[in-house]
Amino acid sequence: MSAHRCQLLPSVVGLITVLSLSISYAQPFSSPVNMPLIEVADVPLPGPAVRFDYQDFDASSGRLYISHMDADQVVIVNVTNRKVVANLDGFKRVHGVLVVPKQHRLYVSVTGEHRIAVVDTQSFKTIATAGPVTYPDGLAYAPQQNRVFVSDEHGGSADAVIDATTNQLITSIPLGGEAGNTIFDPVSGHILVGVHQTNMLVSIDPATNKIIERCPLPGIQNPHGIALDRADHLAFVGGEANHSLALVDLTSMKLLSTYEVGDEPDVLAFDPGLKRLYVASEAGKVSVFESLGKKLTLLGYFQMPHAHSVAVDPQTHLVYFPLENIGGHPLLRIMRPN
Secondary structure: OOOOOOOEOOOOOOOOOOOOOOOOOOOOOOOOOOOOEEEEEEEEOOOOOOOOOOEEEEOOOOEEEEEEHHHOEEEEEEOOOOEEEEEEEOOOOEEEEEEEHHHOEEEEEEHHHOEEEEEEOOOOOEEEEEOOOOOEEEEEEEOOOOEEEEEEOOOOOEEEEEEOOOOEEEEEEEOOOOEEEEEEEOOOOEEEEEEOOOOEEEEEEOOOOEEEEEEEOOOOOOEEEEEEEOOOOEEEEEEOOOOEEEEEEOOOOEEEEEEEOOOOEEEEEEEOOOOEEEEEEOOOEEEEEEEEOOEEEEEEEEEOOOOOOOEEOOOOOOEEEEEEEEOOEEEEEEEEEO
């Protein structure tokens, strides 16, 4: 496939309301009266009151996998009974977690040891490691090629590729800037990566391990977190360095608009049933948008300490935030849409 650059659609710059945010950020970032999410429960989590990172939800088993980064642990929670299933030790500076249910595999970015751990989700035993990867962060799985793609965030500006059959490092794909998050797009069958410095969203063909498109994201600095609306084939990309959010049409590869979010947006999650996007930031500000007609409407935002990681159950619509220190202890806060 030949590469082509995405173009920014024309937009009207001027005063706007909170129901129609434009690329100009004309509307002050303020919250509507109603809270977009309501607390349901707090689940105590094991380990010390230190930083969490990525999560991955397995709808088939009802299990939520949580990276407890500064504890060197992976916590597994049964979201049905709201109990901790297991707390796995020995993953130094763990960042990304990725579950592949059909293979009964969990892939873990063991950043402190520059490798990827492969865990059996039935026995919870580490069965293999792959690498070296200088700074493994986000993870994505391409099912047709049975390959795992790894954001090598500070390690030579690349995306690493692992053969999930042999658990061997195949190659590293130069990106031209530091790797933000890496995600699989099931519509195109491609891997998408946010690239810092160059401020682009790149598309990789997992069959060839080659970049096939580079999409500039004007108005976005250091694109990092990514979530997808598969039905409308949209990407939501957080600008880590300028509290911004991009809406990208993946079919036409056009940047549609940008929006303001909390400082240092980190993890994004999308609920396809409710068409709701959750943007969690390092500042603890969680922004909630509705995605309709290739536009985003801000429903509101709220503040929680250390709420930079978010996951959603698409069946129950419950939203999950691992919070590192509430009253001296870590917990998983469960919320529902208001």
